[in-house]
Amino acid sequence: MTEMTNGQWRLRSRPVGMVKESDFELVREPIPEVGDGQVHVRNLYFAFEPAMRGWLDDVPSYIPPVGIGEVMRASTVGEVVSSRHPGFTEGQLVSGMLGWQEHVVTDGAPGPMGGLNPVPDGVSPELMLSALGATGLTAYYGMTDVGGVKEGDHVLVSGAAGATGSVAAQIARLHGAAKVVGIAGGPRKCAWLTEEAGLDAAIDYKSENLLDRLSEEFPDGISLFFDNVGGPVLDDALLRMAWFSRVVLCGGISAYNEEELPPGPRNYMQIVIRRLTVKGFILIDYLAQAQKAIGDISGWVAEGKLAHAEDVQVGFEKAPQTLLRLFEGKNLGKQLLKIAD
Amino acid sequence: MTEMTNGQWRLRSRPVGMVKESDFELVREPIPEVGDGQVHVRNLYFAFEPAMRGWLDDVPSYIPPVGIGEVMRASTVGEVVSSRHPGFTEGQLVSGMLGWQEHVVTDGAPGPMGGLNPVPDGVSPELMLSALGATGLTAYYGMTDVGGVKEGDHVLVSGAAGATGSVAAQIARLHGAAKVVGIAGGPRKCAWLTEEAGLDAAIDYKSENLLDRLSEEFPDGISLFFDNVGGPVLDDALLRMAWFSRVVLCGGISAYNEEELPPGPRNYMQIVIRRLTVKGFILIDYLAQAQKAIGDISGWVAEGKLAHAEDVQVGFEKAPQTLLRLFEGKNLGKQLLKIAD
Numbered sequence: 001m002t003e004m005t006n007g008q009w010r011l012r013s014r015p016v017g018m019v020k021e022s023d024f025e026l027v028r029e030p031i032p033e034v035g036d037g038q039v040h041v042r043n044l045y046f047a048f049e050p051a052m053r054g055w056l057d058d059v060p061s062y063i064p065p066v067g068i069g070e071v072m073r074a075s076t077v078g079e080v081v082s083s084r085h086p087g088f089t090e091g092q093l094v095s096g097m098l099g100w101q102e103h104v105v106t107d108g109a110p111g112p113m114g115g116l117n118p119v120p121d122g123v124s125p126e127l128m129l130s131a132l133g134a135t136g137l138t139a140y141y142g143m144t145d146v147g148g149v150k151e152g153d154h155v156l157v158s159g160a161a162g163a164t165g166s167v168a169a170q171i172a173r174l175h176g177a178a179k180v181v182g183i184a185g186g187p188r189k190c191a192w193l194t195e196e197a198g199l200d201a202a203i204d205y206k207s208e209n210l211l212d213r214l215s216e217e218f219p220d221g222i223s224l225f226f227d228n229v230g231g232p233v234l235d236d237a238l239l240r241m242a243w244f245s246r247v248v249l250c251g252g253i254s255a256y257n258e259e260e261l262p263p264g265p266r267n268y269m270q271i272v273i274r275r276l277t278v279k280g281f282i283l284i285d286y287l288a289q290a291q292k293a294i295g296d297i298s299g300w301v302a303e304g305k306l307a308h309a310e311d312v313q314v315g316f317e318k319a320p321q322t323l324l325r326l327f328e329g330k331n332l333g334k335q336l337l338k339i340a341d
Numbered sequence: 342m343t344e345m346t347n348g349q350w351r352l353r354s355r356p357v358g359m360v361k362e363s364d365f366e367l368v369r370e371p372i373p374e375v376g377d378g379q380v381h382v383r384n385l386y387f388a389f390e391p392a393m394r395g396w397l398d399d400v401p402s403y404i405p406p407v408g409i410g411e412v413m414r415a416s417t418v419g420e421v422v423s424s425r426h427p428g429f430t431e432g433q434l435v436s437g438m439l440g441w442q443e444h445v446v447t448d449g450a451p452g453p454m455g456g457l458n459p460v461p462d463g464v465s466p467e468l469m470l471s472a473l474g475a476t477g478l479t480a481y482y483g484m485t486d487v488g489g490v491k492e493g494d495h496v497l498v499s500g501a502a503g504a505t506g507s508v509a510a511q512i513a514r515l516h517g518a519a520k521v522v523g524i525a526g527g528p529r530k531c532a533w534l535t536e537e538a539g540l541d542a543a544i545d546y547k548s549e550n551l552l553d554r555l556s557e558e559f560p561d562g563i564s565l566f567f568d569n570v571g572g573p574v575l576d577d578a579l580l581r582m583a584w585f586s587r588v589v590l591c592g593g594i595s596a597y598n599e600e601e602l603p604p605g606p607r608n609y610m611q612i613v614i615r616r617l618t619v620k621g622f623i624l625i626d627y628l629a630q631a632q633k634a635i636g637d638i639s640g641w642v643a644e645g646k647l648a649h650a651e652d653v654q655v656g657f658e659k660a661p662q663t664l665l666r667l668f669e670g671k672n673l674g675k676q677l678l679k680i681a682d
Contacts, residue, residue, distance in 0.1 A: 250613070264607045267602070268609070269571065272623065280613035
């Protein structure tokens with residue numbers, strides 16, 4: 001072993017408002033012995049997603065918050081260094097909720113967010129954590145099971161250049177939606193959506209009037225809105241929904257770092273007037289059937305039908321600041337951090 | 342004919358904020374001749390409902406607004422004075438969207454809110470406009486088709502002493518809900534809910550802490566919330582919904598008279614965390630199947646299983662001020678105005 005200690009980023013304090021680097025602390029501890037039935041994994045990549053901000057608040061949610069002093073929860077891909085577990089072999093690539101640490105010794109048992117899984121042959125760590133990771137699977141089940149996307153739909157996706165939105169929008173296209181429009185911030189992201197991801201149009205919420213652009217793109221209304229942003233974006237979209245249409249609430253990144261919850265969508269009575277169905281969902285309810293999504297998404301990627309993008313930062317010491325990139329809107333596609341070769 | 346003229350309450354100006362009596366004007370005009378295929382109806386009762394406030398605003402909605410100078414739109418029950426229409430006979434009681442006027446000459450053709458219908462034998466005008474009227478039918482389809490109420494549900498209804506809420510809550514009870522709790526304002530309404538309408542509990546939002554009381558009444562969460570109020574009531578209920586539960590948005594009386602739309606529910610991300618389904622609906626989509634609801638509700642009333650209450654004011658000149666009673670929370674059950682014997 002070249003590393004004698006395990007670097008860990010632990011939660012030092014609960015963030016108030018915008019999460020800060022100082023909310024985490026870097027500590028080192030010895031690498032535990034590998035017991036019978038255990039496997040020692042060296043992490044190579046960390047994955048970042050907006051939902052991680054929610055895991056830092058001590059409020060009732062779909063999973064308990066990360067405790068003060070605990071290693072920050074995150075999806076990772078790593079390599080098996082040694083194994084006394086019948087399911088894993090040395091040198092194998094694996095993925096799981098292994099957290100912001102260089103090494104982990106685990107029995108691989110599934111927690112509420114899944115267990116330790118082999119990375120399939122031919123799948124890169126980047127792809128495993130992006131289109132085949134939690135955000136890709138969220139997009140898949142949100143657009144299909146929850147949203148019921150179907151041929152002829154007029155689909156709007158917010159946060160469309162993010163890891164979830166970019167996959168969701170393309171899944172709508174692959175299901176025969178008549179029109180797919182994405183909302184993103186800035187010309188680089190918007191160009192990627194139309195040129196690489198094959199969307200019909202992209203709306204730059206930073207430089208365009210969203211309500212006007214929605215009227216132009218959806219003269220007969222939006223039949224399915226997949227929302228990752230909430231706040232003013234949701235408010236505007238509610239005024240442009242078609243009668244009897246559907247809203248999938250996937251997330252609300254616009255408010256994740258607010259010190260106090262901002263007001264909700266003032267146009268919510270449009271849900272009544274337009275007879276909308278609004279559904280929320282969480283990926284963990286679909287993990288048992290994840291193989292279906294992984295099979296479909298892998299196929300689309302292999303056939304060149306689904307573009308995926310990753311923003312790869314480098315260096316274990318950058319974990320907290322890489323998380324911040326999500327809330328600064330810097331990432332195009334999946335935000336990753338490479339911590340070892 | 343004893344009356345030589347027809348009194349009409351017409352919309353004088355669009356209300357700004359709280360609707361005022363001066364937004365309407367009383368005019369008199371001659372009663373038109375009864376043409377071939379027409380029927381002359383003398384109105385006896387006007388019905389009032391919160392949705393009428395929405396009909397006064399010139400914004401896109403499920404029906405066009407009442408125009409300035411037009412007779413105020415309202416459900417009524419009247420008596421046929423003379424008929425040259427094969428479907429109606431002199432002396433018959435009829436119900437329809439005949440508006441705030443003493444007399445109307447009409448061909449009875451259905452508009453978007455239904456046509457002219459005979460009041461069934463044995464049904465009083467009051468019952469026809471309350472449990473069998475638009476608010477009763479709204480309660481029926483909202484609780485059954487939209488909410489999918491079923492045995493064992495833990496049901497919360499806001500505006501529960503109103504015309505829609507009181508019927509909705511009892512329909513939940515009649516479908517075998519394990520618990521039905523209503524929210525209302527003041528001890529008189531709350532006593533009616535538990536003593537007359539057979540609810541398991543009533544919460545007085547004016548004197549009790551709603552969030553605390555919801556925790557007490559729903560230790561395992563609300564499985565179905567039927568909301569007529571919106572605003573802070575919706576916000577609190579969102580924090581007490583069970584996982585995978587349903588919210589039926591029927592109305593939002595808390596904001597109908599606000600000059601500017603107030604903020605929406607700040608807890609709306611609970612829709613995601615709790616995997617809620619939120620549905621809006623409008624009765625007009627169910628009018629074609631209304632006979633089913635009328636049959637069921639009539640049966641329950643006849644068997645003494647469904648209590649109904651009406652607040653009957655008297656005098657044609659009181660139409661605008663009777664509308665205001667809804668927004669002052671004065672009515673227990675259906676707000677009616679008797680304008681003739």
